[in-house]
Amino acid sequence: MSVQIIGLIAIGIMFVLLALRTPVAFAMLIVGFGGMWYLNGMRSAGAVLITEGFGTVTNYSLIVVPMFVLLGNVASAAGFSRGLYDAAYAWVGWLRGGLASASVIGCAAFSAVSGSSVATAVTIGKVALPEMKRLGYSASLSTGAIAAGGTLGFLIPPSTGFVIYAILTEESIGRLFMAGILPGLLMMAMFMATVGIVTWLDPTSGPRGEPMSLARRFASLARALPMIAVIVISIGGIYLGVFTPVEASGIGAALVIILAVASRAITWGRFLEAVMETTRTSAMLYMIVIGANVLNPFLAVTHIPDLLGTALLGLGPYGTLAVIILAYIVLGMFLDGLSMLVVTIPIVYPAIVAAGFDSIWFGVVAVIVIEMGMITPPVGLNVFVIKGVARDVPLATIFKGVMPFLIAMIVCLLLIIAFPQIALVIPNSMFG
Numbered sequence: 025m026s027v028q029i030i031g032l033i034a035i036g037i038m039f040v041l042l043a044l045r046t047p048v049a050f051a052m053l054i055v056g057f058g059g060m061w062y063l064n065g066m067r068s069a070g071a072v073l074i075t076e077g078f079g080t081v082t083n084y085s086l087i088v089v090p091m092f093v094l095l096g097n098v099a100s101a102a103g104f105s106r107g108l109y110d111a112a113y114a115w116v117g118w119l120r121g122g123l124a125s126a127s128v129i130g131c132a133a134f135s136a137v138s139g140s141s142v143a144t145a146v147t148i149g150k151v152a153l154p155e156m157k158r159l160g161y162s163a164s165l166s167t168g169a170i171a172a173g174g175t176l177g178f179l180i181p182p183s184t185g186f187v188i189y190a191i192l193t194e195e196s197i198g199r200l201f202m203a204g205i206l207p208g209l210l211m212m213a214m215f216m217a218t219v220g221i222v223t224w225l226d227p228t229s230g231p232r233g234e235p236m237s238l239a240r241r242f243a244s245l246a247r248a249l250p251m252i253a254v255i256v257i258s259i260g261g262i263y264l265g266v267f268t269p270v271e272a273s274g275i276g277a278a279l280v281i282i283l284a285v286a287s288r289a290i291t292w293g294r295f296l297e298a299v300m301e302t303t304r305t306s307a308m309l310y311m312i313v314i315g316a317n318v319l320n321p322f323l324a325v326t327h328i329p330d331l332l333g334t335a336l337l338g339l340g341p342y343g344t345l346a347v348i349i350l351a352y353i354v355l356g357m358f359l360d361g362l363s364m365l366v367v368t369i370p371i372v373y374p375a376i377v378a379a380g381f382d383s384i385w386f387g388v389v390a391v392i393v394i395e396m397g398m399i400t401p402p403v404g405l406n407v408f409v410i411k412g413v414a415r416d417v418p419l420a421t422i423f424k425g426v427m428p429f430l431i432a433m434i435v436c437l438l439l440i441i442a443f444p445q446i447a448l449v450i451p452n453s454m455f456g
Contacts, residue, residue: 031326034059048363052315059322076317090306091273092182096138097298102284104251105147108133111248114241121223121230124169125216127152131173132212135180136255145174149413162229163417168425171406175395180208185391192369197269199451214432254279316366333375341379356397388447399426
C-alpha cells in the first residue's frame with residue numbers, strides 16, 4: 025500500500041473521529057501519532073510528539089493567545105462591552121434599525137479586544153437582545169445581526185484565527201492582524217447596510233430609536249473612551265511599530281486589568297473567573313496547535329499536500345481558489361471554524377502558494393469563508409450561541425435572520441478576491 029493511500033485513509037479516519045464528536049485536538053493527535061507509528065515506528069512517532077509538544081508550549085508567538093483572551097474576558101466581566109454598545113447606539117440609534125446597527129458596531133469594537141467570535145456574540149447578545157426585544161425589533165433581525173456581527177471576532181484583530189493561521193504557516197502575526205483591519209471594517213459596513221435594507225423592506229422589523237443630542241452622544245463616547253484607548257494603543261502600537269503583537273497583547277491585558285480595578289468595575293471573584301476561563305480557552309487552543317503540529321509531519325511524509333497541489337494546478341489559479349473555497353463552505357456546514365482551520369490549512373496552503381496567491385491575502389479569505397460557516401446550517405456555531413442567549417427564539421428564526429448577512433459576507437468575499445489590496449494595503453505599507 026502506497027504512502028498516499030495510507031494518508032487518505034488516515035484523513036478519512038480523522039473525519040470519522042470528528043463526526044463522532046472527538047475533540048479536534050485529539051483527533052489530529054491520534055491520526056498524526058498513529059500514522060507516524062505505522063509508517064516509521066514508535067521511536068519516530070514519539071520523537072514527533074515530544075518535540076512538537078514542547079515546541080508549541082514554548083513558542084513565544086503563541087503568548088498572544090492567552091493575553092488577548094484574558095483582555096477580552098476581563099473586559100467582558102467588568103462590563104466594558106456595555107459602554108462600547110451604548111456609545112454606538114448614541115450615534116446610530118436614530119437610524120431605522122439603529123439598535124441592530126449599534127449591535128454590529130459593538131461587535132466590531134468588542135472584537136478588537138476579545139479576538140473571539142463566540143465571546144463577542146455572547147457578550148453583545150446579552151446586552152443588546154433584551155433592548156431590541158423591548159423596542160419591538162423582529163426576532164429574526166435582532167438575533168441575525170448579533171450572530172453575524174459576532175463573526176467579526178474571527179476577522180478583526182486580534183483574531184485567534186489569524187494567530188493559529190500564522191503558527192501553522194509560519195507567517196507574520198503582525199502582518200495578518202493588519203490585513204484584517206480594512207476587511208473587518210468593510211464587513212461591518214456591509215452588515216450595517218444589510219440592516220438598512222432589511223428595515224427598508226420591512227420597517228416594522230427595526231424601528232428608529234430616539235435621537236440624542238450632540239452632548240449626550242459625546243458623553244456616551246467619553247464613557248467608552250478608556251476601552252477605545254486600549255484598542256487604539258494595542259492595535260495602533262503594532263501598526264506604528266512601537267511594539268510587537270506579543271507585547272501589544274500583554275500591554276492591552278495589563279491596561280484592561282488596571283482600568284477594571286481602578287474603576288471598581290470588577291470583583292475579585294469575577295476576576296478569578298475571567299482568569300480561569302482564559303486558562304481553559306488557552307489550554308484548548310494550545311492542544312489544537314499541538315495536534316496540528318503532530319499531524320503535519322505525517323501529512324508531509326504521505327505527500328498528500330503535494331499531491332493535492334499538483335491536482336489543483338491544472339485548474340488554474342482561480343480554479344484552485346474556487347475549489348478550496350467551495351470545500352470550505354461544505355466543511356463549514358459540519359465543522360466549527362477553528363477545527364476547519366487547523367485541519368485544512370496544512371493541506372491546502374501548499375496549493376495556494378503554488379498557485380501564486382499571496383499567503384497573507386489568503387489568510388483573510390480563509391478566515392472570511394470560515395466566518396460564513398459560523399452562521400450556516402446545520403452547525404452554525406454562532407447561531408447556537410445566540411440561541412443560548414435568546415432561548416425563546418426558534419433556531420429556524422435565527423437561521424432565517426442570518427441569511428441576508430450571509431449574502432453580505434459573500435459580496436465582501438468577492439470584493440476582496442477582486443481587489444486584493446483591500447487586505448494588503450496596510451500590511452504592505454507597514455512591512456514593505
